[in-house]
Amino acid sequence: MQKIVIATKNPGKVREMAAALSALPFDVVSLAEFGELPDAIEDGKTFAENALIKAAYYQQQTGCACIADDSGLEIAVLDGAPGIHSARFAGFHADDATNNAKMVEELQRAGVSESAADYRCAIAFVDEDGAVLTAEGRCDGQIKLTPRGTNGFGYDPYFYPQEYPGRTMAELTLAEKQQISHRGKALKVLAQKLEAGQE
Ligand SMILES: O=c1nc[nH]c2c1ncn2[C@H]1C[C@H](O)[C@@H](COP(=O)(O)OP(=O)(O)OP(=O)(O)O)O1
Numbered sequence: 001m002q003k004i005v006i007a008t009k010n011p012g013k014v015r016e017m018a019a020a021l022s023a024l025p026f027d028v029v030s031l032a033e034f035g036e037l038p039d040a041i042e043d044g045k046t047f048a049e050n051a052l053i054k055a056a057y058y059q060q061q062t063g064c065a066c067i068a069d070d071s072g073l074e075i076a077v078l079d080g081a082p083g084i085h086s087a088r089f090a091g092f093h094a095d096d097a098t099n100n101a102k103m104v105e106e107l108q109r110a111g112v113s114e115s116a117a118d119y120r121c122a123i124a125f126v127d128e129d130g131a132v133l134t135a136e137g138r139c140d141g142q143i144k145l146t147p148r149g150t151n152g153f154g155y156d157p158y159f160y161p162q163e164y165p166g167r168t169m170a171e172l173t174l175a176e177k178q179q180i181s182h183r184g185k186a187l188k189v190l191a192q193k194l195e196a197g198q199e
């Protein structure tokens, strides 16, 4: 069975990616299996560029087929910020808590308590021989200043997806999030492309 490495250092992404790929006939493993690898340099200008940078970099590092995700949150009243800079919104040593605090601060500075927003996800797969498959997904909703829920990761406690009025992404189960999320949609398209390649 072909080995596929889930090439991300984000445990929240690993959970969602592993769940989406579990039904496929691949031996799906995590990056942890390869020890401490230096971070990829995410200097692309788009989610798609960064996803491909990470997939190609980790494919080189591991010698195995790799699947990488680049994703982020675009907030309308902040002109699409933090966008591709979502992981480092609060600076170099940012984490989910400091990024969320920075987001609340920026919305308050803009004088609003909510804004239209969307999550974006680009997925890239690079196989052992360097062949590439890609997919993208988007999820629309609202950011509000009242956080709720403990599931998911990142900005999820503040993101109210349009499919579930009154609930945040952090109040959805993994299966519910997977159905509507940017990552779930991108992974579904990628899984179809991977399966087509197996025939
Ligand atoms: O479903 C999501 N729910 C909540 N927040 C999310 C989601 N999807 C992306 N995000 C946020 C988290 C992070 O601030 C940024 C991704 O940044 P991004 O560089 O792609 O990932 P990362 O640095 O965490 O891990 P890695 O690059 O190793 O895959 O967007």
Ligand SMILES: [Mg+2]
Residues within 6 Å of the ligand: 042, 087
């Ligand atoms: Mg990153």
